[in-house]
């Protein structure tokens with residue numbers, strides 16, 4: 137059916153890019169697909185799609201909704217049905233032309249294909265699939281495509297999208313069922329968990345298949361959570377995150393500090409501090425790569441300190457484990473020490489096989505000494521602040537300030553296709 141669009145293409149693109157910018161679950165890559173004769177684009181495993189603005193949001197994918205006309209009324213969302221905003225839509229062909237035009241001009245390296253829920257979840261999912269298949273087959277587009285799974289869409293449509301997409305995501309949006317009920321009443325928990333589980337199974341099935349077979353969603357699945365729209369604590373968010381990684385085999389959980397875009401008495405009037413989002417990303421890293429559990433980092437009702445990173449905070453609460461001797465501590469103990477990352481822990485373990493390590497050797501290994509010295513001895517030498525938590529906290533806070541670099545000034549700025557110079561008016 138021909139979609140009637142009274143607005144010009146430029147006007148619609150402007151509306152639809154604005155409508156898409158608060159979704160952060162599109163970064164990263166993980167696919168590997170080389171170029172082919174007669175096709176355009178290629179995917180490289182290290183991540184063709186990585187690019188972040190100062191506030192941490194991904195911009196290098198073409199991120200635009202197919203339509204911002206929504207049947208749902210999620211209170212926090214600019215596209216909610218009851219919000220009085222201009223509405224627009226693209227046809228699959230228009231979308232494909234846009235992607236290929238931008239790709240050829242080197243503006244993008246991939247696509248984030250998403251949509252508000254027009255008519256029904258299945259109708260919208262089918263629209264995304266039509267576009268996806270058109271891009272892959274008619275336009276022979278082999279670059280990275282991330283497709284949003286629409287909550288409530290039928291499983292056979294999720295399966296079909298997974299045949300062509302590199303990555304898919306179902307946004308969990310809110311950390312608890314109660315919050316979902318309050319702010320996104322049309323979204324039921326199972327509308328989100330069912331497609332997530334299906335995608336997890338696809339990832340699992342892929343792993344059993346021979347490597348030469350084309351993989352479905354080779355870059356896996358991700359999700360996004362809004363932080364601060366509801367009173368849910370960091371501890372609750374982290375528990376949920378841990379469960380998502382464990383039960384749904386997620387590649388990444390993205391956190392998006394709440395930004396007020398519509399007025400509603402059920403929502404906070406101020407944006408969430410971006411430091412909170414940052415602390416959750418740090419904690420997420422600790423869960424995935426440092427062997428921490430969510431309960432070690434925070435009780436369920438707790439929130440992270442905005443002044444100290446979660447690992448330092450944990451170390452101060454566990455001073456009886458420190459200082460550790462750098463020459464004899466286990467790899468796991470090294471990983472749990474503030475200032476020592478995965479690479480440094482590995483380097484320390486390798487280097488100490490050759491000789492006893494001193495603070496000078498650690499400097500050469502590029503260990504972040506201002507932090508680490510508070511928790512280690514090196515060949516018996518100690519340069520810390522004893523076991524006074526306040527003193528350690530004060531020294532750590534100073535270190536964090538020194539190493540934090542340029543701070544975001546609180547302005548929620550995301551790069552737009554319409555920023556001066558971004559597309560030079562060549563649409």
Ligand code: SF4
Nearest residue numbers: 206208210213216252
């Ligand atoms: S379903 Fe909810 S979050 Fe998604 S576009 Fe519609 S109103 Fe926004």
